[in-house]
Amino acid sequence: MTRKTADKPHILFLFSDTGGGHRSASRAIIEALEIYHPGKVTTEMLDFFVEYAPPPFDLAVTTYAPMAQVPDLWELGYKLSNGKWRSKLVQDILWPYIRKSTERLVQEHPCDLFLSVHPIINTPILRALGDDHPPYMTVITDMVSTHVFWYNNKATLIMTPTEVAKLRGISIGIDPDRMEIVGQPIADKFRRPTGSKTELREKLGWPQDKTVVLIVGGGDGMGPVEETVRAVDEAGMDLVLAVIAGRNEALKNSLENADLETQTFIYGFVDNMPDLMNAADILLSKAGPGTISEAFIAGLPIILYSKMPGQENGNVDYVLNENAGVWAPTAEKVLETLRHWTENPDILKEMAATSKRLAMPDASYDIAQRIIDAVYPD
Structure with a gap:
């Protein structure tokens, strides 16, 4: 368990700048917490690739843009790892190499709730946490073509942007009760x-x-x-x-x-x-x-x-x-x-x-409410 002892619950946002959407999603949710639940929680954003990934994964942020210019190679890597058993094999192979850095992340960032907006970090963090851990929520920021890495049955709640994304989780064995359709987190000014x-x-x-x-x-x-x-x-x-x-x-x-x-x-x-x-x-x-x-x-x-x-x-x-x-x-x-x-x-x-x-303008507000409900269960 890595809970933070403090006056207010502390929320750790796990993201990385591999594409612009993960940071903006985190900021939108934090903004909703500040607007609709002022003073209720403290928040922290952590780029896990930059701060904790061992070589060569620590270069993920700087190599993202060049990789995006080679779409065929990007798609190949995406497809090769995007299957229930293939993704498990990839995670199992990588785990011994990333275990120490992942466990260090958990130890150095005690919190009352983890909020992930990135697919790659979910299984490693949940493995490092073990069975006794604070609530772990995932907000899927891919609209429809969701990678298997997004989903893990040990997550407390997986929030999806569309029904298709939820059905994808069900198809690979995720408990439907662990998922909820909320939409894509968007800055409050769009409302x-x-x-x-x-x-x-x-x-x-x-x-x-x-x-x-x-x-x-x-x-x-x-x-x-x-x-x-x-x-x-x-x-x-x-x-x-x-x-x-x-x-x-x-x-x-x-x-x-x-x-x-x-x-x-x-x-x-x-x-x-x-x-x-x-x-x-x-x-x-x-x-x-x-x-x-x-x-x-x-x-x-x-x-x-x-x-x-x-x-x-x-x-x-x-x-x-x-x-x-x-x-x-x-x-x-x-x-x-x-x-x-x-x-x-x-x-x-x-x-x-x-x-x-098709608009779901209240997504950030709804996600913020789920966070508050989890850290203030009474």
Whole structure:
């Protein structure tokens, strides 16, 4: 048992910056705890790869982006390890090598509840803890194509973003009573629009009378963003583009120096994504679960043009099957979709309504409530 003796229950968030979604999910849940349960708990975020993983796993964060540029290799590794017995074999082989560092993590970070937002750490931590341990909760941040590593029957509660993710757990033997569908944890500001579409466009300096396409490549500006922008521009469509380059300064500089005929607003890393989404008409994005969930809350039709093979394949299927958007992996398909939607506003309106219906804006609040219920059982 590794409980922390203190006036307030202490929550340890286990995450890693292998992709932007794990950190943002942790922050969203912590924010919900602070807003809706102020002063009830203390929290700590721990990047276990950086702080505790032995070589070469301690390089996972720095090698993630380069690996993401080799999608076939990434998908191969994902598929090879993603099976009930294959994943157990991988865990059993690695355990003797990572055991000491995992046990040290547990000893050096006493807490009253573990909250994991990463698939890889769950089984190692639960092994290190033994049978007598504080509540251990997992919040799955992959929308549909969930890796087996997410699931462990020793977890107190596994919270899933979709019914498909819960059914995946049941299919590999997870007790249904240990799982609950809550949605994707999203920052509280997405629940609270700061104005109407007209007001937001005025604040952003966007025209009121044109269709605005918001192009997002994720926090690192990954995906063929520039190629897509140039293709839309060359097509001469009567649209306005708003491009989020994220932390990708090279992309931002290249677009700012491009000779574009289409009215284009170019942003780096932003903290007003809810305003941008609520002011836009269409989202063009890679298939990240966080961005898709945010788009649902804003009621945006979605064009998905890029995905991380493996865990994001199911996200594409989910959006398509629910009729909230399309898969357009080429510039030609993007242009075809934009033409079809702008020429058929009823279709665009229907997809916007579908997207809104799929939204689960209270996910972070619900997760925070489960945490409070666990550490204050009476």
